[in-house]
Amino acid sequence: MDRIRIVGGNKLNGTIPISGAKNAALPLMIAALLTDETLILDNVPRLADVAQVQRILGNHGLDIMSAGKRPGDHEYQGQTLHISAKNIIDTTAPYELVSTMRASFWVIAPLLARMHEAKVSLPGGCAIGTRPVDLLIMALEKLGAELTIDGGYVIAKAPGGLTGAEIDFPKVTVSGTHVALMAATLAKGTTVITNAACEPEIVDVADCLNKMGADITGAGTPTITIKGVARLHGARHTVLPDRIETGTYAMAVAMTGGDVQLSGARPELLQAALDVLVEAGATVTPNNEGIRITRNGAGIKAVDVATAPFPGFPTDLQAQLMALMTTAKGASHITETIFENRFMHVQELARFGARIHLDGETATIDGIGKLRGAPVMATDLRASVSLVIAGLVAEGETMVNRIYHLDRGFERLEEKLSACGAQIERISG
Numbered sequence: 001m002d003r004i005r006i007v008g009g010n011k012l013n014g015t016i017p018i019s020g021a022k023n024a025a026l027p028l029m030i031a032a033l034l035t036d037e038t039l040i041l042d043n044v045p046r047l048a049d050v051a052q053v054q055r056i057l058g059n060h061g062l063d064i065m066s067a068g069k070r071p072g073d074h075e076y077q078g079q080t081l082h083i084s085a086k087n088i089i090d091t092t093a094p095y096e097l098v099s100t101m102r103a104s105f106w107v108i109a110p111l112l113a114r115m116h117e118a119k120v121s122l123p124g125g126c127a128i129g130t131r132p133v134d135l136l137i138m139a140l141e142k143l144g145a146e147l148t149i150d151g152g153y154v155i156a157k158a159p160g161g162l163t164g165a166e167i168d169f170p171k172v173t174v175s176g177t178h179v180a181l182m183a184a185t186l187a188k189g190t191t192v193i194t195n196a197a198c199e200p201e202i203v204d205v206a207d208c209l210n211k212m213g214a215d216i217t218g219a220g221t222p223t224i225t226i227k228g229v230a231r232l233h234g235a236r237h238t239v240l241p242d243r244i245e246t247g248t249y250a251m252a253v254a255m256t257g258g259d260v261q262l263s264g265a266r267p268e269l270l271q272a273a274l275d276v277l278v279e280a281g282a283t284v285t286p287n288n289e290g291i292r293i294t295r296n297g298a299g300i301k302a303v304d305v306a307t308a309p310f311p312g313f314p315t316d317l318q319a320q321l322m323a324l325m326t327t328a329k330g331a332s333h334i335t336e337t338i339f340e341n342r343f344m345h346v347q348e349l350a351r352f353g354a355r356i357h358l359d360g361e362t363a364t365i366d367g368i369g370k371l372r373g374a375p376v377m378a379t380d381l382r383a384s385v386s387l388v389i390a391g392l393v394a395e396g397e398t399m400v401n402r403i404y405h406l407d408r409g410f411e412r413l414e415e416k417l418s419a420c421g422a423q424i425e426r427i428s429g
């Protein structure tokens with residue numbers, strides 16, 4: 001199994017290109033199931049999760065073509081995928097393909113909308129809480145589908161097609177909103193989703209669906225209205241930049257000190273996180289090419305943060321912020337409000353000598369002067385990268401094990417960081 005070896009102590013200086021967003025690319029690829037014409041997606045990141053969705057779509061009978069490099073493409077250019085769901089030959093998404101990743105379950109929505117049936121294994125994904133799908137099932141039932149659970153599979157049927165409905169989510173759910181949005185595009189009549197997730201990835205998917213002929217208004221606000229249409233057609237869409245990758249590297253620079261241009265990043269996608277970085281003592285300068293992050297001289301200040309749905313501070317940056325706070329001056333408090341078990345990184349950060357105390361959903365971090373390198377391992381994607389951030393400043397060697405989690409969501413992480421002066425390498429085998 002591959003590992004990442006880091007020798008801490010170097011500042012980061014240079015440019016880091018930001019890839020397309022994993023959490024937009026996955027539902028965008030899945031949306032290709034809604035049409036028998038080709039959907040072309042540009043700026044798709046090269047990630048294990050993307051490859052996994054390709055396998056899932058391939059099993060349904062889709063043809064996927066990845067375009068090669070074009071003149072002028074830089075080495076980190078995202079890939080262009082041409083996805084054709086002309087023939088859907090299988091409406092089952094089997095356990096072996098779905099169990100490793102949360103988003104794979106979302107195929108249930110376009111399959112139901114277009115084929116009026118689906119059999120999809122209950123999902124897996126990062127071990128950050130129980131992560132039920134009751135609200136996704138509720139949304140599909142509102143649209144007229146009949147769902148049963150048998151042998152670990154959700155079996156969904158809508159013999160006469162889906163019908164528009166009012167869907168009021170009792171809590172904000174990104175997965176629930178994606179599923180309701182995709183399913184409603186081909187339903188008869190109008191659907192109104194209230195208490196919808198406002199995450200930028202929802203807006204990106206809605207934009208693409210509208211290019212495909214859907215009639216969606218209000219994406220990015222808590223109320224989304226979808227007027228169902230008879231069919232969708234092909235389109236071309238560029239995946240928006242990854243705000244979590246952006247925030248992760250911004251925190252890495254705040255941690256090590258230095259001066260890095262995050263090229264292609266869009267500040268409005270992570271304003272809450274950038275505000276926290278400024279409060280912690282980093283300098284954040286949006287510019288034409290993206291965002292420049294610097295921290296020179298002054299140390300890191302302790303901050304108090306609670307995660308929240310967009311536009312709040314994202315739960316997907318909580319572990320990275322905690323790594324940053326381990327060397328802050330004073331005590332900081334981080335409250336996780338989205339997932340009940342998203343503190344798996346705490347015991348691993350402790351291996352660096354970090355002082356973190358957990359009380360329910362709040363972690364208190366007493367900043368210390370210096371972390372010391374250690375062998376560490378993580379159980380989920382963002383927790384893994386928080387250990388990389390800690391390793392970048394820790395004295396001596398850090399070995400991060402089980403990095404397949406990192407490969408799910410960070411494209412060429414070690415290359416991007418070493419190009420900015422970090423001493424980081426992948427050890428294969």
Ligand SMILES: CC(=O)N[C@H]1[C@@H](OP(=O)(O)OP(=O)(O)OC[C@H]2O[C@@H](n3ccc(=O)[nH]c3=O)[C@H](O)[C@@H]2O)O[C@H](CO)[C@@H](O)[C@@H]1O
Nearest residue numbers: 023103131132133134135136172173174175176316338339
């Ligand atoms: C692939 C992808 O985009 N993953 C993101 C997505 O996950 P995901 O879409 O799984 O997260 P949700 O927004 O759906 O979950 C939010 C909360 O709602 C709960 N819930 C959700 C569905 C349901 O049927 N019942 C229920 O109780 C969850 O357990 C959680 O406590 O949004 C999360 C919150 O921003 C991010 O951390 C993940 O990176």
Ligand SMILES: C=C(OP(=O)(O)O)C(=O)O
Nearest residue numbers: 102103125126316381382
């Ligand atoms: C939790 C994440 O992914 P998933 O929802 O696929 O587990 C994530 O992207 O941080």
